[in-house]
Amino acid sequence: MAAYAQMGTDLDTVFAALADPTRRAILSLLLEDDMAVTDVAEPFEISLAAISKHLAILTRAGLISQEKRGRVKWCKLEPDALREASVWMQGFGQFEPVNLDAFERFLANELDGEETT
Amino acid sequence: MAAYAQMGTDLDTVFAALADPTRRAILSLLLEDDMAVTDVAEPFEISLAAISKHLAILTRAGLISQEKRGRVKWCKLEPDALREASVWMQGFGQFEPVNLDAFERFLANELDGEETT
DNA sequence: ATGTCACTCAACCAAATGGTTGAATAAGAC
DNA sequence: GTCTTATTCAACCATTTGGTTGAGTGACAT
Numbered sequence: 276m277a278a279y280a281q282m283g284t285d286l287d288t289v290f291a292a293l294a295d296p297t298r299r300a301i302l303s304l305l306l307e308d309d310m311a312v313t314d315v316a317e318p319f320e321i322s323l324a325a326i327s328k329h330l331a332i333l334t335r336a337g338l339i340s341q342e343k344r345g346r347v348k349w350c351k352l353e354p355d356a357l358r359e360a361s362v363w364m365q366g367f368g369q370f371e372p373v374n375l376d377a378f379e380r381f382l383a384n385e386l387d388g389e390e391t392t
Numbered sequence: 393m394a395a396y397a398q399m400g401t402d403l404d405t406v407f408a409a410l411a412d413p414t415r416r417a418i419l420s421l422l423l424e425d426d427m428a429v430t431d432v433a434e435p436f437e438i439s440l441a442a443i444s445k446h447l448a449i450l451t452r453a454g455l456i457s458q459e460k461r462g463r464v465k466w467c468k469l470e471p472d473a474l475r476e477a478s479v480w481m482q483g484f485g486q487f488e489p490v491n492l493d494a495f496e497r498f499l500a501n502e503l504d505g506e507e508t509t
Numbered sequence: 510a511t512g513t514c515a516c517t518c519a520a521c522c523a524a525a526t527g528g529t530t531g532a533a534t535a536a537g538a539c
Numbered sequence: 540g541t542c543t544t545a546t547t548c549a550a551c552c553a554t555t556t557g558g559t560t561g562a563g564t565g566a567c568a569t
Contacts, residue, residue, distance in 0.1 A: 290411035295557085296404055299480075306484065313515060325558055327517060332556095346515050346566040354484045363416075364478045367423065367471045412527085429546060442528055444547060449526095463536040463545050 285337070289360045292336035297321070298329050305339060305352040312341075312348050402454070406477045409453035414438070415446050422456060422469040429458075429465050 292298055301315055316326040330350060333339045337356035342349050409415055418432055433443040447467060450456045454473035459466050 286416065287411060287413060290407050293481075294404060294407035294411055297557090299403065302484065311515080312517095321557085322559065323516075324518085324560080328557075331517095343516090348516070352484070357481050357484050361478065361481045364410075364474050364481065367419065367469070367474050408526095414527090430544085438527085439529065440545090441530085441547075445527075448547095460546090465546065 285356075286360055286363060288336040289338065289356060292332050292338055293360075295329070295332075297326075298333055301326075301329060301333065301350075302338060302352060305350055309349050309351045312350065315350055402473075403477055403480060405453040406455065406473060409449050409455055410477075412446070412449075414443075415450055418443075418446060418450065418467075419455060419469060422467055426466050426468045429467065432467055 297319065300319075304310060304315060304318070312327060312330060313323065315330065316323050319326060330339065330341065334341055338353055340351050340353050342351070414436065417436075421427060421432060421435070429444060429447060430440065432447065433440045436443060447456065447458065451458055455470055457468050457470050459468070
C-alpha cells in the first residue's frame with residue numbers, strides 16, 4: 276500500500292550503461308588513455324555509428340565526457356560517476372575494500388584483446 | 393583489428409538486473425529480511441506476475457535465491473553476486489573504501505518508502 | 510574550391526524489456 | 540473433495556535497445 280514512487284535515478288542510467296559488454300570494453304579502453312571516437316571504434320566490429328551511440332549513452336550516464344577539439348571529439352573517462360553506484364553496491368555486502376588484483380584478472384578476462392592469429 | 397569477441401559475462405546480467413529501479417527496491421527490501429513473493433510484491437503497484445518476472449531476473453543474475461517451502465517461495469538476498477561487479481567498478485576509480493553513511497542516505501532517498509498520507 | 514576525414518543524424522529493423530490479463534498448477538485449509 | 544492461497548505460465552502489447560545503411564555537417568588538407 277506504500278507509495279514507492281520510483282523516479283529514474285542516476286543509478287538507472289549508470290547501471291544500464293554498464294550492462295552492455297561493448298560499453299564496458301570502451302570504458303576499459305579509456306582507462307588507458309583519452310581517445311578520439313574513431314580510435315575507440317577501431318577494435319570493434321560494429322559500425323562507427325553504433326559506437327557513436329554507445330558513447331552518447333556513456334556520456335548521458337556521466338561515465339565519460341566528450342570534448343570536440345578541431346574535427347576530432349575526444350573521449351575521457353569520468354570515474355566519479357561510478358562512485359555513487361559503487362557506494363550503492365557496497366551497501367549490500369561486506370566486500371573486501373578494493374582488491375585491485377582481482378580487478379586486473381578481470382580486465383584480462385573481459386578485455387580479451389589478443390590477436391586471434 | 394583486434395578480435396574483442398565479447399561473450400556475455402555475469403556482469404551483463406548483474407548490471408542489467410541492477411538497472412531497474414523496481415529490482416533495486418526489491419533488493420533493498422530483502423536487505424532487511426527474507427520474504428515470500430507475495431510480500432515482496434505488496435509495496436509495489438504493479439502486478440504479482442510482473443514482480444515474479446523481476447524476481448526471476450534477479451535470480452538468474454544470482455543476486456537473490458529462491459527456495460520453495462510448502463506453497464510459498466522464499467526470496468533471499470545473495471550479496472556475493474555483487475562482489476564481482478563491485479570489484480569491476482572499483483577498478484575505475486580511487487573510491488573511498490566503504491562510506492556506509494553515504495549509502496544510508498542513498499537508501500533513504502531511493503527507497504522512499506514513506507506513507508504519503 | 511574540392512576533396513577527404515571525423516563524426517552525427519535519420520530512417521529503418523529485429524529482438525529484448527516491462528508491463529498487462531487470464532488460465533494453470535500446487536499446496537494448505539476445511 | 541472443494542475452496543482458497545501462492546505462484547507461475549502464456550499470450551499479448553508498447554516501448555526501448557542495439558544494430559544497420561546512407562545522407563548530412565563541419566573542419567582540415569591541397
